Amino acid sequence: MEIQLYNITKKFGGVTANDCISLNIRQGEVIALLGENGAGKSTLMKMLFGLYPPDDGSILVNGRETIIDSPQKAMSLGIGMVFQQFNLVPALSVLDNLLLAYPKPPFWTFRRWFGNGASLRQVLLYLEELAPGLAPNTLVRDLSVGQRQLLELVKVLNLDAKVLILDEPTSVLPPQEAERLWGMIGKLAEAGRSVVLITHKMQDVMACAHRVVVMRAGQMVKTLEREECTETSLVSLMMGDSSDRSPIDTDTLADFAGKPPRISIRNLSARQGTQSIEDINLDIGPGEILGIAGISGNGQHLLADSLVGLTPLIRGEVIIDGISLHSAGRAPQTSDQVAYVPEQPAVNAVASDLSLTTNVALSHFRNLSFFPDWRPEEESTRDIIWRYQVRPDNPALQAGRLSGGNLQKLVVGRELQGQRDLIVAAYPTMGLDAGAAHDIYQALFAKAREGASVLWISEDLDDLMSYAHRIAVLQNGRISGIFHPQQCDRLDIGRAMTGEQQAPSDFRHENKPLESYARTA
Numbered sequence: 008m009e010i011q012l013y014n015i016t017k018k019f020g021g022v023t024a025n026d027c028i029s030l031n032i033r034q035g036e037v038i039a040l041l042g043e044n045g046a047g048k049s050t051l052m053k054m055l056f057g058l059y060p061p062d063d064g065s066i067l068v069n070g071r072e073t074i075i076d077s078p079q080k081a082m083s084l085g086i087g088m089v090f091q092q093f094n095l096v097p098a099l100s101v102l103d104n105l106l107l108a109y110p111k112p113p114f115w116t117f118r119r120w121f122g123n124g125a126s127l128r129q130v131l132l133y134l135e136e137l138a139p140g141l142a143p144n145t146l147v148r149d150l151s152v153g154q155r156q157l158l159e160l161v162k163v164l165n166l167d168a169k170v171l172i173l174d175e176p177t178s179v180l181p182p183q184e185a186e187r188l189w190g191m192i193g194k195l196a197e198a199g200r201s202v203v204l205i206t207h208k209m210q211d212v213m214a215c216a217h218r219v220v221v222m223r224a225g226q227m228v229k230t231l232e233r234e235e236c237t238e239t240s241l242v243s244l245m246m247g248d249s250s251d252r253s254p255i256d257t258d259t260l261a262d263f264a265g266k267p268p269r270i271s272i273r274n275l276s277a278r279q280g281t282q283s284i285e286d287i288n289l290d291i292g293p294g295e296i297l298g299i300a301g302i303s304g305n306g307q308h309l310l311a312d313s314l315v316g317l318t319p320l321i322r323g324e325v326i327i328d329g330i331s332l333h334s335a336g337r338a339p340q341t342s343d344q345v346a347y348v349p350e351q352p353a354v355n356a357v358a359s360d361l362s363l364t365t366n367v368a369l370s371h372f373r374n375l376s377f378f379p380d381w382r383p384e385e386e387s388t389r390d391i392i393w394r395y396q397v398r399p400d401n402p403a404l405q406a407g408r409l410s411g412g413n414l415q416k417l418v419v420g421r422e423l424q425g426q427r428d429l430i431v432a433a434y435p436t437m438g439l440d441a442g443a444a445h446d447i448y449q450a451l452f453a454k455a456r457e458g459a460s461v462l463w464i465s466e467d468l469d470d471l472m473s474y475a476h477r478i479a480v481l482q483n484g485r486i487s488g489i490f491h492p493q494q495c496d497r498l499d500i501g502r503a504m505t506g507e508q509q510a511p512s513d514f515r516h517e518n519k520p521l522e523s524y525a526r527t528a
C-alpha cells in the first residue's frame with residue numbers, strides 16, 4: 008500500500024500546525040518522523056488517521072485521492088495508529104481489551120452472530136511476541152505504562168494494519184522492550200507493511216528507520232536516508248538555532264557532606280491491585296538527585312504515589328526534615344512542600360478542558376480565594392511558558408490543546424515553581440525533544456542547588472548515569488541495589504534490575520552519614 012500526502016495544511020486558530028506538507032509513504036518502508044515539541048508531527052499523522060480534516064491538500068491511497076474522515080475509515084483502508092495517550096479499559100483484562108478493539112461486524116453478516124473469525128491464538132499472537140510472560144487475564148489497571156503501550160500496539164497489529172503510525176512508542180519502554188519493538192518493526196517492514204515512527208529518540212532512528220523526515224514549526228525541513236544521518240545533524244535540523252543551549256550546570260551541586268538527610272523513607276510498604284512495594288528504605292540528602300532505575304512495572308508508579316500521599320501506606324513512614332509527612336495508619340495527605348510530576352501528565356496531572364493558567368493555579372488551589380485574582384496566576388503561567396518555551400504561548404488556551412511535549416513542559420514548570428523540599432519526578436523528560444529535556448534537567452539541578460531532594464524515576468540509564476548522584480534500583484517492589492554512577496557500570500545496574508544481584512547486607516537501613524554518598528567530582 009502506498010500513501011501520498013500532498014500539500015497538506017492544517018491550522019488551529021492562529022497556529023499553523025502543518026504548512027504545505029508533502030510526504031510519500033512507500034510499501035515496506037519505516038519512516039522516522041522527527042521534530043521538536045509542537046513541530047506538527049502528530050497533527051499530520053492524525054489527519055492521515057482521519058481525526059482531523061486537512062484545511063488544504065489531499066491524501067492519495069494507492070494513487071487514488073481519498074477522503075479519510077474518520078478513524079473507522081482509516082482502519083478500513085488499513086491505516087492504524089498508536090497514540091501517546093492510551094485508550095484502554097483499566098478494569099478489564101488484557102484479553103478483553105484486545106477483543107474490544109475488533110470492529111463490530113456489520114449487522115447483515117453472519118460473523119456478527121458467530122464472532123469475528125479471529126481465534127484466541129490469533130488474538131494473542133502479537134502479544135506473545137512483544138510481551139512474552141504477560142498473562143492475558145491480567146487487569147489493565149495492574150499493567151505498567153510500558154506494558155500498556157505494548158498492548159495498544161498489539162491492538163493495532165491484530166487489525167492487520169498495512170500502514171502503522173506509532174506516536175512515541177518507545178518513550179515509556181525499558182531498553183529490552185524497545186529492542187523487541189525495533190525487531191518487530193523490522194519484521195513488519197520486511198512483510199511489506201509501512202511504519203511511520205514519530206520519535207525523539209535517535210536510537211529509534213538508528214535501529215529501524217529507512218528514511219528520516221524532519222519537521223520544524225509546521226514545515227518539513229528535510230528528508231534524509233538513514234545512512235546520511237548523524238545525531239548532531241538531526242538535532243540541529245530539528246532545533247534550528249535553538250540547539251545552542253548552555254551545558255547543564257552540574258558543577259555547583261549541593262554539598263551534602265555531613266548534613267542529615269532531608270528525606271527519610273522508612274520501611275515503606277504499599278499495595279495497589281496486584282502491584283506492591285515492600286520495605287523501601289532510602290535517605291535523600293538536601294540537594295541530592297536520587298535516580299530510581301528499574302524495568303517498568305516493578306513498583307515505580309506505586310513508590311511515587313505513596314511518597315506524595317496519593318496511596319495509603321501499609322507500613323512505614325516518610326519523613327521530611329525530621330517531621331513525619333505520611334505514615335501507615337494515617338490517611339494519606341498531599342503537601343505543598345512536595346512536587347510531583349507523575350507519569351502520563353495528560354491523564355494524571357492536568358484538567359485538559361481548563362486553561363493553562365487554571366492548571367497552573369491548581370497546584371495551590373487550597374490557597375486561592377473564593378474570587379481569585381487571576382493576574383498573578385497568569386503572570387506565573389507566562390513565566391513558565393517563557394522559561395520552558397511552551398508553545399503556543401497563550402495562557403488562556405485549553406491545556407488539552409497543547410502537544411504532548413508542551414503539556415509535559417507545563418506540568419514540570421508548574422511543579423518546580425516555588426519552594427519545594429521533595430520533588431518526585433516520574434519520567435519528567437518523556438516525549439520531550441533534546442532541547443526541552445535539557446531545560447528540564449537544568450531546572451531540576453537548579454532546584455537541587457536550592458536544597459530540594461529529588462527522587463527521579465527514569466528508564467533512561469544513560470541519563471541516570473550522567474545526572475543522578477546515586478541510583479537505586481527497584482526490582483519486584485524492593486530496592487535491589489544502590490549505586491554511585493562513577494563506581495559502577497550499566498551491567499551492574501542491569502543485573503540489579505533483573506534481580507541477579509542481591510542487595511548489600513547493610514542495605515535495610517541506609518542511615519550511613521551522607522558524606523558517604525557525596526559525588527566524587
Ligand SMILES: Nc1ncnc2c1ncn2[C@@H]1O[C@H](COP(=O)(O)OP(=O)(O)OP(=O)(O)O)[C@@H](O)[C@H]1O
Nearest residue numbers: 019024044045046047048049050408410411412413
Ligand atoms: N486540537 C488542537 N487545538 C489547537 N491547537 C492544536 C491542536 N492540536 C495541536 N495543536 C497545536 O498544533 C501544533 C502542533 O502540535 P502537534 O501535536 O502536532 O506537535 P508534535 O510535533 O506532535 O509535538 P510533540 O512532540 O510535543 O507531541 C502545536 O502548536 C499544538 O499546540
